Each structure stands twice: as structure tokens, then as C-alpha cells.
Amino acid sequence: MSIFKYDKSVEIKKEDEHHMIWLNKLNTAIIEDKIVPYFMPMYHTKSKKINKYETLVRIEEDGHIYTPDKFLDIAISSGKYHIITQTVIKKAFAYFKNISDIKFSINIALSDITNEETMEVLFEHLDHHKYSSNVIIEILESEEIADFVLLNNFIQKVKSFGAKIAIDDFGSGYSNFNYIINLDVDIVKLDSCLIENMYTDQHAVVIVSNIVKIIKELNLEVVAENVSSKEIAELLTIHEIDYLQGFYIGKAKEDILG
Numbered sequence: 001m002s003i004f005k006y007d008k009s010v011e012i013k014k015e016d017e018h019h020m021i022w023l024n025k026l027n028t029a030i031i032e033d034k035i036v037p038y039f040m041p042m043y044h045t046k047s048k049k050i051n052k053y054e055t056l057v058r059i060e061e062d063g064h065i066y067t068p069d070k071f072l073d074i075a076i077s078s079g080k081y082h083i084i085t086q087t088v089i090k091k092a093f094a095y096f097k098n099i100s101d102i103k104f105s106i107n108i109a110l111s112d113i114t115n116e117e118t119m120e121v122l123f124e125h126l127d128h129h130k131y132s133s134n135v136i137i138e139i140l141e142s143e144e145i146a147d148f149v150l151l152n153n154f155i156q157k158v159k160s161f162g163a164k165i166a167i168d169d170f171g172s173g174y175s176n177f178n179y180i181i182n183l184d185v186d187i188v189k190l191d192s193c194l195i196e197n198m199y200t201d202q203h204a205v206v207i208v209s210n211i212v213k214i215i216k217e218l219n220l221e222v223v224a225e226n227v228s229s230k231e232i233a234e235l236l237t238i239h240e241i242d243y244l245q246g247f248y249i250g251k252a253k254e255d256i257l258g
Helices: 008-031 068-077 081-095 116-128 148-159 177-182 202-217 230-238
Strands: 035-044 049-061 064-066 103-108 135-139 164-170 187-190 221-224 243-245
Touching: 008 049, 008 068, 035 081, 049 068, 049 081, 068 081, 081 103, 081 116, 116 148, 148 164, 164 177, 187 202, 202 221, 230 243
Parallel strands: 049 103, 103 135, 135 164, 164 187, 187 221, 221 243
Antiparallel strands: 035 049, 035 243, 049 064
């Protein structure tokens, strides 16, 4: 009988090698300007038009397109996350520089808000953008919000340029109605965990319906993420969701005008 001994050091070595490969890819992407914005369409249920896009980040390398799940954690651990955010801000504003009839959103994490250089880049672009009322800043929920004063100061600064504020991933993780009560937001984006089972689970329908009613009573706009089928899209429209976003609506692409 053969006896095999598990060696955890082998697994750790593989993880270290994977980390180094992607750290090198990330460094190369930064140096060679291969970090690019992609734009995810949002469908307006009332006008039946796509007139809003969420800005996402990708790395382009030798014909390959890499999504954030491949490199974002490594960017954070290596201290290069803010370079990515700043690059996306600059390129998104440049892309929409002369587009007056389409709104676009940019994701900002809590760690971005405490990064002075990132805030300078964001506010400078908001100040010089001709159509700042078309800009939406999506606050990403990566950790529990502890300093509402800091965050509300940021929100008021953004709004002073005419831009809007969205809370992302509502209904998952730390997010709750306390955020909406304490923050001066304009848009609430429902997390995919609330949406994906609506067509097969009546409980999910009841939960989403009641959340939407409360948000609507607060005169806030509602966006549903991860809309993956016609059936879910129709169900969400019945429940008066303002915008739909997901693969059924359309995948993110580099050029929305081409």
C-alpha cells in the first residue's frame, strides 16, 4: 500500500508563482498602457433605450482581454490599485468628452476616497468635464462603512459638480438601509444575489418587490444587476425597476459608438 503525504508547501509555491505571473502582467499593463475601460450597457425600462453605461476595467494583452477577477486582488495587495482607478477615470472621461446624451458611471472604492491623489484626479476631471451631470459615481461596498462624515463630505463634493451618486451591490455583504438613510445617494443598484433567482423563487420576488417600493418612496432610482434572461427582465420591468444591467442586456465593450 502506497502512502502519500500532503505537502502544503507545494500549494503555497504554486500560489506564489501565480501571484508573480499576474504581478508581472499588471506591471507590464501599467507601463505599456494596456489598462482600458470597457462599458457595460444599462437599459432604461421606461424609454426602452440604452442611455447609460457602467465603466469597468480590463487588461488587454496580446489579443487577450482579462477581467478584474484575474488581477484586482493582486493590484490591491501590491499597492497598485489606485493606479488602476486613476487610469480608468482619465480614460472614461476622455472617451465621453464630447458625448452629451449618454450617462456613464465610474466605480470608486472606500480606499479610493481616502487616497488624496485619486481624489485630485477625479475632482479635476469632474471640474473640466462639459457634461458632469451625466457622470455617476458608484460607491463600491468592499467593507463596512464606519465614517459617514468622511463619505458624505465626498458625496457633497461630487454633487457640487452636478454628478450623481450610486450605492453598488445593495442587498449583499455590509450594505443595508442604514446606508441609504445616512448617505445622500441618488441611485441604488440591487446586488445580483437578489436578482438571479427571481424567475424561479417567489420569495426572491417578494423581497425585491418590497425593497424597490421602499427605495421608490425615497425618490431614488433603482438599477438591477445581473439580468441574465428575458424572463427576469420582464419581471423586473413589471416591478418598476428603472434600469436593467447584465448579459441579457449586453456585454461590456470597449467602444459603444463603433
